[in-house]
Amino acid sequence: MARIYVETTIAASMDRVWLATQDHRQHPRWDARFGRIDPVPGSTPAAFTYATAVLPGVEIAGYGVHSGERQQAGGAVSALRFGSADRRSPIQEGSGYWRYVPVPGGVRFLTGYTYRTRWGRAGRLVDLVFGPTFGWATAWSFDRLRLWLEHGITPERARLYTALELVLRAALVATAGLLDGRPAVVLVAALLAIGLPPHPHTPAARRCRRRPEQENPR
Known part of the structure; x- marks a missing residue:
């Protein structure tokens, strides 16, 4: 299982960070890993489908199930399971979390997730490039979110x-x-x-x- 971890601190309120990351309309704006996110109506726990453009006119689709509930201590954790039935996707399935930790002046926002590749040995070789790229895209997106909430960019x-x-x-x-x-x-x-x-x-x-x-x- 491949593992990715990314963390940043955002000088913004918990409410603003929560809304920007949990709203399916706001999330794809800052997260380069998603082109669009569509909730599945009436699903419990909340489910969604997503699509990512890997080339102009070429999208890879996937699915996810998540639940996000604030904790009494003021922080929050959002758990997630995800996967893709699209044979072109190097990710077959995975799971992870988003964690929101109040700190002086803002929120410590972090993620950790693991995923299983497809294509057997070839998939593991592809992941030598895909994994670092996916981790970089996650970190770049987190900083993009920070700039939005801190500086209005x-x-x-x-x-x-x-x-x-x-x-x-x-x-x-x-x-x-x-x-x-x-x-x-x-x-x-x-x-x-x-x-x-x-x-x-x-x-x-x-x-x-x-x-x-x-x-x-x-």
Whole structure:
């Protein structure tokens, strides 16, 4: 079973974080893993279907069952089971949770989930690339949510900022190649393009914790 963990702290009220993450209309706006989420009417516990665009005009569908109830201590946990019958999906089934922990000035928002791949050994090989990419997308989305709730940068605008920054970083490398062309110079430009910190208003996966606190090296 593959495992993914992501955590961030959002300077916003519990009500705002809860609404942005539990409302099926708001959730796909900031979470890059979902193109749309459709609740199944009358289902108990609450069920939903989802679709993710992997290429223009190509969607992979899946399903999920979740329940989200606030706890008396002020925090909340939302449990989830999910899967996909679509043979094109590398994920066959999985489960996880979202946890909301009140902290001074905001909410500690974290997720942990595991999933089982399909396609046998080939699926496990694909997951060597898919797993880190999926984890990165989760972290990038969490920071996108944080920017929305803290600074009012809508998910749509954050996506535009990301695209513009990628273009500028690519332009740096292209300019080095056109004006100089030496491999060493192009390599330095590429390292700068990768290593330069993102603009404060551009979502970045690197701002999120990617392992539980107790597993972090001291």
